[in-house]
Amino acid sequence: MSAGTTATASARARVLWRSPEARRLAAWVFGGLVLALMTGPSGSQAAPVAGFTGSLFHPRVLVFVALGVALWALSFVRARYGERVRETSVHLTRLPARLVRTRRARYGVYLVVLVFAVVYPPTLSGFWQEVLVDQIGVFVLLAIGLNVVVGYAGLLDLGYIAFYAIGAYSGAYWTGALPVHPPFHLNPFFVIPFAIAAAMVAGVILGAPTLRLRGDYLAIVTLGFGEIIQIAATNLQGVTGGAEGVTGVPHFSVHALGVHYAWTLSNLPYYYLLLGFVVLVLFGFRALEDSRVGRAFTAVREDEVAAEAVGINVLKYKVMAFAIGASTSGFAGLLEVSKIGFVTSQDFTVQLSILVLVLVIFGGMGSLPGAVAGAAFLQWVPQILRQHPLFGYQPQDLYIYLGALLVVMMIFRPEGMLPSRRRKRELALAEQGIGTADAMSGSADPAAGVAP
Amino acid sequence: MTGLADASVLAPPVGDPIVAVAHVTLRFGGVTSLADVSLQQERGEVLAVIGPNGAGKTSLFNCLTGVYTPQEGTIEFRPEGKSAVSVVGRRPSRVNRLGIARTFQASRLFNALTAFENVRVGVESRLHTGPAGAMLLLPRTRRENRRSRDRSEELLAFVGLTDRADELASALPYGDQRKLEIARALATGPELLLLDEPAAGTNLAEKDALQDVIHRVNTEMGVSVLLIEHDMRLVMAAAHRVAVLNFGRLIAMGTPAVVQHDEAVIEAYLGRTDAGTAPEGGADEAAGPEEGT
Ligand SMILES: Nc1ncnc2c1ncn2[C@@H]1O[C@H](COP(=O)(O)OP(=O)(O)OP(=O)(O)O)[C@@H](O)[C@H]1O
Numbered sequence: 175m176s177a178g179t180t181a182t183a184s185a186r187a188r189v190l191w192r193s194p195e196a197r198r199l200a201a202w203v204f205g206g207l208v209l210a211l212m213t214g215p216s217g218s219q220a221a222p223v224a225g226f227t228g229s230l231f232h233p234r235v236l237v238f239v240a241l242g243v244a245l246w247a248l249s250f251v252r253a254r255y256g257e258r259v260r261e262t263s264v265h266l267t268r269l270p271a272r273l274v275r276t277r278r279a280r281y282g283v284y285l286v287v288l289v290f291a292v293v294y295p296p297t298l299s300g301f302w303q304e305v306l307v308d309q310i311g312v313f314v315l316l317a318i319g320l321n322v323v324v325g326y327a328g329l330l331d332l333g334y335i336a337f338y339a340i341g342a343y344s345g346a347y348w349t350g351a352l353p354v355h356p357p358f359h360l361n362p363f364f365v366i367p368f369a370i371a372a373a374m375v376a377g378v379i380l381g382a383p384t385l386r387l388r389g390d391y392l393a394i395v396t397l398g399f400g401e402i403i404q405i406a407a408t409n410l411q412g413v414t415g416g417a418e419g420v421t422g423v424p425h426f427s428v429h430a431l432g433v434h435y436a437w438t439l440s441n442l443p444y445y446y447l448l449l450g451f452v453v454l455v456l457f458g459f460r461a462l463e464d465s466r467v468g469r470a471f472t473a474v475r476e477d478e479v480a481a482e483a484v485g486i487n488v489l490k491y492k493v494m495a496f497a498i499g500a501s502t503s504g505f506a507g508l509l510e511v512s513k514i515g516f517v518t519s520q521d522f523t524v525q526l527s528i529l530v531l532v533l534v535i536f537g538g539m540g541s542l543p544g545a546v547a548g549a550a551f552l553q554w555v556p557q558i559l560r561q562h563p564l565f566g567y568q569p570q571d572l573y574i575y576l577g578a579l580l581v582v583m584m585i586f587r588p589e590g591m592l593p594s595r596r597r598k599r600e601l602a603l604a605e606q607g608i609g610t611a612d613a614m615s616g617s618a619d620p621a622a623g624v625a626p
Numbered sequence: 627m628t629g630l631a632d633a634s635v636l637a638p639p640v641g642d643p644i645v646a647v648a649h650v651t652l653r654f655g656g657v658t659s660l661a662d663v664s665l666q667q668e669r670g671e672v673l674a675v676i677g678p679n680g681a682g683k684t685s686l687f688n689c690l691t692g693v694y695t696p697q698e699g700t701i702e703f704r705p706e707g708k709s710a711v712s713v714v715g716r717r718p719s720r721v722n723r724l725g726i727a728r729t730f731q732a733s734r735l736f737n738a739l740t741a742f743e744n745v746r747v748g749v750e751s752r753l754h755t756g757p758a759g760a761m762l763l764l765p766r767t768r769r770e771n772r773r774s775r776d777r778s779e780e781l782l783a784f785v786g787l788t789d790r791a792d793e794l795a796s797a798l799p800y801g802d803q804r805k806l807e808i809a810r811a812l813a814t815g816p817e818l819l820l821l822d823e824p825a826a827g828t829n830l831a832e833k834d835a836l837q838d839v840i841h842r843v844n845t846e847m848g849v850s851v852l853l854i855e856h857d858m859r860l861v862m863a864a865a866h867r868v869a870v871l872n873f874g875r876l877i878a879m880g881t882p883a884v885v886q887h888d889e890a891v892i893e894a895y896l897g898r899t900d901a902g903t904a905p906e907g908g909a910d911e912a913a914g915p916e917e918g919t
């Protein structure tokens with residue numbers, strides 16, 4: 175009798191363990207432990223296990239385990255009530271969309287945001303003004319550029335910062351700050367076309383041969399390219415100044431038509447300069463999106479075989495998208511280098527490329543408001559949290575949290591914060607099993623190329 | 627479908643081929659999809675390609691559109707008033723620009739775009755606005771935008787999809803998707819239109835509508851049509867001539883009436899081939915070419 179009960183009990187335990195919920199819980203808790211280890215103190219030769227004891231036998235481990243359990247509960251809730259939660263969230267996000275349904279209303283919202291962006295910053299402290307320029311402004315520009323590559327054309331570019339570096343070094347070169355001197359020195363304003371052209375040429379040179387490759391190979395090649403540029407910049411010390419960098423890149427200045435104005439290290443003037451450029455680029459990309467070229471990008475992203483069949487040279491449009499992204503990145507590099515006045519190869523890390531990609535994905539691939547909002551939000555919130563006594567984190571751990579945030583985002587709102595209309599449709603279709611929602615796997619499907 | 631009966635009677639002008647396929651052989655490893663296929667299509671003709679499953683019909687289309695490169699043989703396309711150009715070795719977008727457009731056996735629409743946008747992508751592939759012009763909204767860009775909008779509307783009206791212009795391509799009923807694919811192909815202004823089983827999976831009413839569209843494409847737009855179709859009733863009504871493929875070989879070519887009574891064709895369809903591998907006939911073709919009579 176009792177043997178029978180234990181048998182059924184152990185069978186029940188086995189069943190419980192086999193249940194996907196239990197496994198998921200174990201996975202989340204394990205993930206929490208790993209995260210606790212990764213973010214905890216590290217050991218040393220004298221105390222080799224200090225990393226373990228300091229992370230796992232310390233109250234802070236509880237926070238991570240609790241986080242794991244909470245996320246498990248969330249996914250559990252999602253599995254049970256996901257449909258209803260999703261409906262509510264869709265309903266809620268539709269509310270503002272309903273309010274700004276007309277074009278005029280939408281432009282009204284943009285105008286309000288713009289006015290806010292003009293009048294609010296002067297009231298901020300110096301620290302926040304600096305964040306606004308170096309962390310937000312530049313990254314908004316980077317994000318809307320990468321959005322063309324990843325969002326419009328569906329190409330995964332993991333070496334995006336290399337073009338930023340090329341723009342930055344162009345700026346330093348043409349203003350005479352590098353150890354190698356240009357034929358003539360230019361004001362940063364006149365360097366703009368040079369920086370953009372240099373980045374664009376680099377984009378075309380890299381893109382033309384590699385964009386023939388399937389999506390995942392492209393990611394690897396661009397990743398390698400990013401590394402090459404950084405390592406080359408570090409090692410060519412006689413040309414670039416290497417890791418120590420060079421100083422003395424001049425600020426922007428205007429001397430024309432009786433106007434004499436020079437930007438300085440002060441943040442606010444640079445902020446407005448940047449704002450002006452960002453607004454210009456936004457107008458351009460908005461027009462691009464709703465143009466022959468923008469629709470061709472979408473066609474290429476959706477179905478390369480069909481795009482070729484209607485006369486779209488897929489390779490040409492991919493290179494075009496890639497080069498447009500690269501030039502935007504180069505432009506941002508020039509702006510930043512002339513603001514901070516120096517350039518070092520250490521700034522152009524792979525993490526930075528990944529960061530910009532995260533900003534775009536978080537905001538909503540293919541959506542301009544999304545890229546702007548995503549970049550502003552993700553660059554701003556960590557700064558607040560860092561100041562906060564409770565949430566203060568080690569700066570080098572930022573990427574762990576961003577990664578976790580992205581995972582959660584992909585589970586609950588894969589289309590991003592402010593998704594584009596087309597992308598939202600694609601995801602909805604993918605849920606019904608029509609087509610691929612993953613912008614980056616559209617071209618990665620080997621069958622797509624050979625068997626229409 | 628008045629007038630369709632005339633179509634099969636009214637022979638197209640002879641001796642002015644729009645496309646000439648000569649000795650084309652296409653292999654995939656051990657499989658020979660096309661074996662020494664030679665055929666010509668006259669300008670203005672509706673030529674049907676029939677044959678059991680796996681006969682090589684789609685492979686022929688893929689060779690004609692630059693998707694596949696045959697190992698042997700030549701394919702020449704003669705645009706009106708221009709000299710012949712070889713299709714082999716050109717990428718599909720180039721072939722399309724020469725004037726050959728196609729649809730796919732399984733629809734390949736841009737699913738996240740509306741019906742209107744799908745057609746517009748086709749129209750715009752022939753326009754010239756570049757990225758700079760698009761971003762700066764130059765006058766030419768606006769002009770081209772107006773033009774592409776008007777032309778797309780015309781084409782949607784041509785296939786009878788005006789009411790559905792703003793619906794997502796994937797949300798359309800099957801028959802409408804097929805029509806939309808035709809409209810998108812026509813948007814590139816082809817001289818030769820290749821239709822790969824446009825009526826597959828459609829109901830009777832949709833088939834009639836498609837038949838009408840094909841007829842008008844041919845007569846009103848003056849576009850030559852190469853048509854793969856299993857539905858013999860449609861083939862009989864729409865095609866001037868029929869080419870029959872079996873195991874990658876061209877086994878018959880002629881008017882529908884002649885082909886229908888051809889020994890080799892009947893054998894191919896009934897599966898009495900000496901090769902041990904009988905073609906796996908679906909319901910459609912098991913009925914054989916007699917169905918239409
Ligand atoms: N990409 C490919 N790789 C390998 N074999 C292929 C490929 N494409 C076609 N084939 C082979 O070529 C032969 C002809 O195929 P094809 O698709 O042209 O036939 P079909 O006449 O269009 O048939 P269906 O009526 O079923 O559409 C088949 O045996 C097929 O397996």
Ligand SMILES: [Mg+2]
Nearest residue numbers: 683684685731
């Ligand atoms: Mg086929």
